[in-house]
Amino acid sequence: MMQAASTMPAQAAAVALDVKNVARHFGGLVALRDVSFTVREGEVMGLIGPNGAGKSTLFEIISGNMPPTKGSVSYFGEDCTNAPAYMRRRSGMCRTFQKVRLFESMTVEQNIRVAASQCLPEGRNAHDEVASILSQFRLEAQAQRRPSELTLADRKRVEIGRAIAGHCRLLMLDESMSGLTHDEANHLITEILALNRTRGITVIVVEHVLSVLAAMVNRLVVLHNATVIADGTPTQVANDPVVIEAYLGTKQKALK
Amino acid sequence: MNTSAPSMTASQDNGGQTRALLFALLPVAAVAILPLLPFVNDYIIAATVRALIFISLGQAWNVVAGIGGLLSLGHGVFLGLGCYTTGILFNHYGIPPWIGVWAGAGMAAIFALVMGSMTLRMRGVFFALATVAMSLAMVQLTRHFVDLTGGSDGLALKFNGNSWWAMQARTPMPFLYGGLVLVIVFYAITRWILGSKLGLEMQAVRDDETAAAAAGVSVFRTKLTGLMLSAVMTAVAGTLYMQFYMAIDPDAAFGLSQAIQLQLPALLGGLGTAWGPIVGGALMIFLSEVTNLGATKLEINGLDILVYGIMLLFVVLRAPKGIVGFFMDRRRGR
Amino acid sequence: MGGIEGFIFLALQAIVSGILVGGVYGILSVGLSLAFGVMRIVNFAHGELVMYGMYAGVVASKTFGIDPLLILPVSFLIMALIGIAQYQIVFRHFVGHATLQQLLAAIGCALVLQMIAQIVFGADARTATSIFSGQYTLLGPLFLSQAQIVAFIIAVAATVAVTVLLRSTAWGKAVRAVADDLEAAEIVGINSRTINIMAFGLSAGLAGLAGTVLVTYFPTSPSSGFALMPIIIIATTIGGLGSIGGTFLGGIACGVIQQLTAILWNSALQDVPLYILLMLFIAYRPTGFFGKRSE
Numbered sequence A: 001m002m003q004a005a006s007t008m009p010a011q012a013a014a015v016a017l018d019v020k021n022v023a024r025h026f027g028g029l030v031a032l033r034d035v036s037f038t039v040r041e042g043e044v045m046g047l048i049g050p051n052g053a054g055k056s057t058l059f060e061i062i063s064g065n066m067p068p069t070k071g072s073v074s075y076f077g078e079d080c081t082n083a084p085a086y087m088r089r090r091s092g093m094c095r096t097f098q099k100v101r102l103f104e105s106m107t108v109e110q111n112i113r114v115a116a117s118q119c120l121p122e123g124r125n126a127h128d129e130v131a132s133i134l135s136q137f138r139l140e141a142q143a144q145r146r147p148s149e150l151t152l153a154d155r156k157r158v159e160i161g162r163a164i165a166g167h168c169r170l171l172m173l174d175e176s177m178s179g180l181t182h183d184e185a186n187h188l189i190t191e192i193l194a195l196n197r198t199r200g201i202t203v204i205v206v207e208h209v210l211s212v213l214a215a216m217v218n219r220l221v222v223l224h225n226a227t228v229i230a231d232g233t234p235t236q237v238a239n240d241p242v243v244i245e246a247y248l249g250t251k252q253k254a255l256k
Numbered sequence B: 001m002n003t004s005a006p007s008m009t010a011s012q013d014n015g016g017q018t019r020a021l022l023f024a025l026l027p028v029a030a031v032a033i034l035p036l037l038p039f040v041n042d043y044i045i046a047a048t049v050r051a052l053i054f055i056s057l058g059q060a061w062n063v064v065a066g067i068g069g070l071l072s073l074g075h076g077v078f079l080g081l082g083c084y085t086t087g088i089l090f091n092h093y094g095i096p097p098w099i100g101v102w103a104g105a106g107m108a109a110i111f112a113l114v115m116g117s118m119t120l121r122m123r124g125v126f127f128a129l130a131t132v133a134m135s136l137a138m139v140q141l142t143r144h145f146v147d148l149t150g151g152s153d154g155l156a157l158k159f160n161g162n163s164w165w166a167m168q169a170r171t172p173m174p175f176l177y178g179g180l181v182l183v184i185v186f187y188a189i190t191r192w193i194l195g196s197k198l199g200l201e202m203q204a205v206r207d208d209e210t211a212a213a214a215a216g217v218s219v220f221r222t223k224l225t226g227l228m229l230s231a232v233m234t235a236v237a238g239t240l241y242m243q244f245y246m247a248i249d250p251d252a253a254f255g256l257s258q259a260i261q262l263q264l265p266a267l268l269g270g271l272g273t274a275w276g277p278i279v280g281g282a283l284m285i286f287l288s289e290v291t292n293l294g295a296t297k298l299e300i301n302g303l304d305i306l307v308y309g310i311m312l313l314f315v316v317l318r319a320p321k322g323i324v325g326f327f328m329d330r331r332r333g334r
Numbered sequence C: 001m002g003g004i005e006g007f008i009f010l011a012l013q014a015i016v017s018g019i020l021v022g023g024v025y026g027i028l029s030v031g032l033s034l035a036f037g038v039m040r041i042v043n044f045a046h047g048e049l050v051m052y053g054m055y056a057g058v059v060a061s062k063t064f065g066i067d068p069l070l071i072l073p074v075s076f077l078i079m080a081l082i083g084i085a086q087y088q089i090v091f092r093h094f095v096g097h098a099t100l101q102q103l104l105a106a107i108g109c110a111l112v113l114q115m116i117a118q119i120v121f122g123a124d125a126r127t128a129t130s131i132f133s134g135q136y137t138l139l140g141p142l143f144l145s146q147a148q149i150v151a152f153i154i155a156v157a158a159t160v161a162v163t164v165l166l167r168s169t170a171w172g173k174a175v176r177a178v179a180d181d182l183e184a185a186e187i188v189g190i191n192s193r194t195i196n197i198m199a200f201g202l203s204a205g206l207a208g209l210a211g212t213v214l215v216t217y218f219p220t221s222p223s224s225g226f227a228l229m230p231i232i233i234i235a236t237t238i239g240g241l242g243s244i245g246g247t248f249l250g251g252i253a254c255g256v257i258q259q260l261t262a263i264l265w266n267s268a269l270q271d272v273p274l275y276i277l278l279m280l281f282i283a284y285r286p287t288g289f290f291g292k293r294s295e
Helices: A055-063 A085-090 A108-119 A126-136 A152-164 A182-199 A210-214 A234-238 A241-255 B010-032 B042-067 B076-093 B097-119 B124-144 B173-195 B197-207 B209-214 B219-245 B250-254 B256-269 B276-298 B303-318 B322-331 C003-039 C046-063 C068-089 C100-121 C146-168 C170-180 C182-187 C192-214 C224-239 C244-264 C272-284
Strands: A015-026 A029-040 A044-048 A070-075 A093-095 A170-174 A202-207 A219-224 A227-232 C136-139 C142-145
Touching: A015 A055, A015 A202, A029 A055, A029 A070, A029 A202, A029 A227, A044 A055, A044 A182, A044 A210, A055 A093, A055 A170, A055 A202, A085 A093, A085 A108, A085 B209, A093 A152, A108 A126, A108 A152, A108 B197, A126 A152, A152 A170, A152 A182, A170 A182, A182 A202, A202 A210, A210 A234, A219 A234, A219 A241, A227 A234, A227 A241, B010 B173, B042 B173, B042 B197, B042 B219, B042 B256, B042 B276, B076 B097, B076 B124, B076 B219, B076 B250, B076 B256, B097 B124, B097 B219, B097 C272, B124 B250, B124 B256, B124 C100, B124 C224, B124 C272, B173 B197, B173 B219, B197 B209, B197 B219, B209 B219, B250 B256, B256 B276, B256 B303, B256 B322, B256 C100, B276 B303, B276 B322, B303 C100, C003 C046, C003 C142, C003 C146, C003 C170, C003 C192, C003 C224, C003 C244, C046 C068, C046 C100, C046 C192, C046 C224, C068 C146, C068 C192, C100 C224, C136 C146, C142 C146, C146 C170, C146 C192, C146 C244, C170 C182, C170 C192, C182 C192, C224 C244, C224 C272, C244 C272
Parallel strands: A044 A202, A044 A219, A093 A170, A170 A202
Antiparallel strands: A015 A029, A015 A070, A219 A227, C136 C142
């Protein structure tokens, strides 16, 4: 079993992300209704739910690509509901994409440099930052390659490297383990947990498979039918009858 | 691309750069000594000037479309603003094109700012439609304000003999050197953009807008900056166009076939590369001269346009990276 | 006539003839909108297909002495075939995304088609006459062209037919399924390739039909296609790219605005308000009045 994230005293840490009563409608369709939760600095939180539960919608709202119909999002105490995505990124709210999205015409090094040069605080050298990210993810050998020449696991690492380059306080990963072999996934999880420990980055991991997350997070939020149905430690959530019901329910539906 | 790669050793880099410099100086020298060659007449020099002008215009379009990925189909607007502003200032107020060129560039920048602010938040196709509509609106407006623009007949520069002050000459020779300088400057600007932070942002936005925003790039501002830069370059080249051709009319300035001639150099040569418009522009003018020669013999009008259409289809369907892109891929071993 | 009465009369004349002209703008644009709605293809050569439809009318009228209105089905079929050829050679590579390359390829098509027309038919403007051409009717105080009235009726009929085809037939449902979600449509066993070919054929056929109707009161030349494209684009954008009914109404709006501008202000500037309107729509409502969210 892997080492889980640092168990910080949750009460003492600042609130990194506060999602309050967020709702989102698409015409008549309700993708999210009244979703609220908070994430404290230093936590590694898992956000799970079956397909269609509203995870992606919530992710896009938090990262600033979609306005919520109702509700608000604040980031380290500041309301950012209406802040554009790039401003959130510059203040350290970082994300990856479900299907890896790299700048395909650029080299790995350039991919990371774009983010580093945008998001570095004053006085720090973008060149050093890019070098440090490349070495942290052991991508030096691939620095001058194009993304299309890399393996999926490497592409995901480039994307995470680009996501945190410059300045990162909160990292949101969208199904980063999908498509990876067991070993590759474990490797990636170790690297993500290292970011959490050494850089103090708060992490939110979105997955639809619970098993991936149990080993890695110290808290789970379960989304189902557009709303939060459970919030607690992995053990609490795994034994929650509502969650079991929800997951079994979907399975049965899917079989029909 | 010159992007200070950490893995590349310094000596390799220098060797490559020296070779590239020599490679670049050859065509420059060839154009510069052209008038001295025995078989060269004014006709050939004029064709070369046309090539240089369209290389410059193509390089300007390359900045917005090749590097920035913006579908501007109405770049004739900025060409026309450059031509008409310079021409009107000279004919009506006696202001020389040396000043007119900056007025034209300023007009183009303002126009790009207004148009860009309205349309650049939308994705691709709507921006493209807006640029087309803009150029067609300009056709009607220039036709309407006859006193200022000469209406449908167009605007002809007043000619008072050779003059540095008026940037006018009976022979095409001075424009050969003017065009050469412009091509070199625009090439340098493109190289600078490609290696700069702005260029990196523009390419990121071109590749994936959402991912660019997630990397902290202000997508809208990047697009707007690229559009304005390209508009200014186009208008500056427009001044040279005006001084060389001595006349402009609404269709030549804002018409769609002109807009396509602005795009072909970069498309033929290779979008997003600094060499693309140079290679493509030279090829385009060569082909159009040859077909026009053939068309005169066969008495078919507009054969060059047919050739442009076929070239456009060929490039888009068969060689999307253009000539330069094709060779760069071969050098990269793909 | 007195000042205010004269003004009302002129405005009324402008509105009614605007609706008549606009109906034809609508049917000119419906095909473009359909191709975009189903395949996300913006066919800049749509105007060229219209222009060939106009020449079909000219050939029928001048060479064979047949009324252009009688050859509408023929014109529809020929253009549908040209459209299918265009799709097979060019557009099938670009289905799903209106990219720079797709727009450029369409412009390439337009240039080639335009120049072929110039070589075949010459550069001069040509006319065709139907039995309604040059005939006028007095409707109360209004002076109306019979050719325009007939063209309007045909335009409405064609638009209704297309709407019914898409709404009520099995084929139409398959087209809409492909437009909504290509992958899902493939999963339920719809062959999107055939659907796309047919839809593009329909789009081009409508352009041909519209052209033949138009030529009964409006002369054609090889550059007519380019000249008509702005109106087609504006009608489609105002009405909503991808919405058939919306596009038709967009055409009528264009016709009315154009005629009001021409009659009450200045006919040389009749399109300028339309361009401004287009910019405003693109800036504030790019999906038009009836369009779905695109891309």
